Amino acid sequence: MDALHIGLLGCGVVGGGLLSLLQENGEVLTRRLGQPLQVRRVLVRNLRRQRNLPLPPGVLTTDFEEVLADPRISIVVELMGGTEVARKYALRALRAGKHLVTANKALLALHATELLAEAEARHCMVGFEASVGGGIPILEALATLLAANRIESLHGIINGTTNYILGRMAHDHLPYAAALAAAQGLGYAEPDPTLDVDGTDSAHKIAILARLAFGVDIDFKEISVQGITEVGPDDLRVAARFGYALKLLASATYAEEQLHLSVRPALVPQTAALARIEGPYNAVQIIGNFCGPQLFVGQGAGPRATASAVACDILAIGARLMELAEYPSRRWLGAGAVQQTLARAQAKVSVAPRGAQRGRYLLLVPSGDPPGSAGTAAAGRRFEAGVAEILSRHGIAAPHTEWVAAAAAGEWCYALETEPVVERQVWAGLDALATLESVKAAAKAYRIEPLAVSQTKGSPP
Numbered sequence: 138m139d140a141l142h143i144g145l146l147g148c149g150v151v152g153g154g155l156l157s158l159l160q161e162n163g164e165v166l167t168r169r170l171g172q173p174l175q176v177r178r179v180l181v182r183n184l185r186r187q188r189n190l191p192l193p194p195g196v197l198t199t200d201f202e203e204v205l206a207d208p209r210i211s212i213v214v215e216l217m218g219g220t221e222v223a224r225k226y227a228l229r230a231l232r233a234g235k236h237l238v239t240a241n242k243a244l245l246a247l248h249a250t251e252l253l254a255e256a257e258a259r260h261c262m263v264g265f266e267a268s269v270g271g272g273i274p275i276l277e278a279l280a281t282l283l284a285a286n287r288i289e290s291l292h293g294i295i296n297g298t299t300n301y302i303l304g305r306m307a308h309d310h311l312p313y314a315a316a317l318a319a320a321q322g323l324g325y326a327e328p329d330p331t332l333d334v335d336g337t338d339s340a341h342k343i344a345i346l347a348r349l350a351f352g353v354d355i356d357f358k359e360i361s362v363q364g365i366t367e368v369g370p371d372d373l374r375v376a377a378r379f380g381y382a383l384k385l386l387a388s389a390t391y392a393e394e395q396l397h398l399s400v401r402p403a404l405v406p407q408t409a410a411l412a413r414i415e416g417p418y419n420a421v422q423i424i425g426n427f428c429g430p431q432l433f434v435g436q437g438a439g440p441r442a443t444a445s446a447v448a449c450d451i452l453a454i455g456a457r458l459m460e461l462a463e464y465p466s467r468r469w470l471g472a473g474a475v476q477q478t479l480a481r482a483q484a485k486v487s488v489a490p491r492g493a494q495r496g497r498y499l500l501l502v503p504s505g506d507p508p509g510s511a512g513t514a515a516a517g518r519r520f521e522a523g524v525a526e527i528l529s530r531h532g533i534a535a536p537h538t539e540w541v542a543a544a545a546a547g548e549w550c551y552a553l554e555t556e557p558v559v560e561r562q563v564w565a566g567l568d569a570l571a572t573l574e575s576v577k578a579a580a581k582a583y584r585i586e587p588l589a590v591s592q593t594k595g596s597p598p
């Protein structure tokens with residue numbers, strides 16, 4: 138082989154990042170690979186769009202068939218996003234015997250089994266390290282470097298956009314819409330930020346992580362998903378008063394023979410490492426039964442960090458292709474560890490139904506009755522008694538309570554930290570609280586994740 142030729146599908150933010158990396162680090166790549174890496178074709182939607190790309194003329198095309206038909210292209214790099222067209226092109230590339238690198242978490246979360254079966258049948262390699270955690274080498278770590286462990290739990294901040302938004306709301310007291318606009322201005326959010334803010338992006342990523350960590354098939358629909366669109370600045374302030382940071386947390390834990398999968402805004406102690414992950418940074422905390430707690434932190438979004446993971450996958454596949462070229466009698470070296478682990482993760486697992494998880498919760502009950510001030514102390518006490526009565530009827534004990542002034546003048550939040558309770562009891566309690574006359578708006582509950590080693594019980598599969 139004189140060079141390793143790739144075809145790139147999509148040339149948006151990450152595609153542009155990859156081309157910059159290939160240009161800036163070309164020498165490093167050539168040294169590591171033992172041959173140059175060349176981009177033969179780049180599939181784009183619009184040829185007329187003004188681009189400032191480090192590419193020779195004639196490389197851009199709007200026709201996927203040109204990429205597919207080019208016999209010199211051995212690796213197709215899918216950076217288009219979306220699932221329908223990406224799935225079709227990825228399958229066609231594999232059927233044509235081309236290896237695949239993708240950063241597309243939705244594609245993997247929804248179609249991993251189909252794609253990897255096709256890859257296996259065609260003796261093709263698939264790299265997807267960039268699909269979770271940007272530049273953090275988390276998939277390789279799970280599939281190889283922690284593979285001797287039973288994983289007990291995995292908690293992650295795996296969406297940089299929402300982490301940035303929550304940070305601006307917490308530290309700069311920005312309302313949600315202003316913080317989202319700032320995230321978009323910095324290019325963190327996906328073109329359509331819905332998938333970030335409604336939790337879907339994190340759910341795609343936890344589906345991939347959980348499949349690798351627990352070696353089981355994950356039905357994406359079974360993940361309980363809640364985004365950050367309902368989080369208000371007061372919630373973050375109240376959380377801080379109780380010693381917690383509010384984060385969009387993706388979790389996969391194994392307890393009592395069931396896998397609990399969720400994405401939701403949750404509270405972590407301010408002293409926990411995850412509480413200090415800010416801006417576009419991602420972090421994944423894994424507890425394995427022998428390695429104990431391990432924390433992976435790094436830049437989880439953005440073109441450069443993501444391009445790093447994509448390029449490393451290209452290098453890994455390129456290196457194996459060189460090995461094959463040296464020993465032509467060996468038609469197939471087998472897939473890499475991450476691909477194999479994901480492909481084999483087909484056992485069904487019992488996923489706990491929504492609301493079945495036990496834990497402590499912080500309840501926020503908005504009230505127009507201020508506590509304890511002259512003339513209103515009685516109203517405040519009546520309110521507290523009404524809340525306590527309803528919660529106790531639903532089996533919820535909440536020994537730690539505080540009144541916190543809301544940002545809006547004259548409004549208050551009565552906040553209660555519960556003892557461990559099953560989540561669906563909390564839901565029922567919240568519904569019942571709505572019947573109290575002086576509750577100003579719907580009460581909210583945030584799960585508290587202690588993120589301590591002792592939280593995980595039971596023997597994982």
Ligand code: HSE
Pocket residue numbers: 268271295296297298299325326327333338437438439
């Ligand atoms: N929009 C994603 C994020 C990009 O903010 O984390 C990386 O998947």
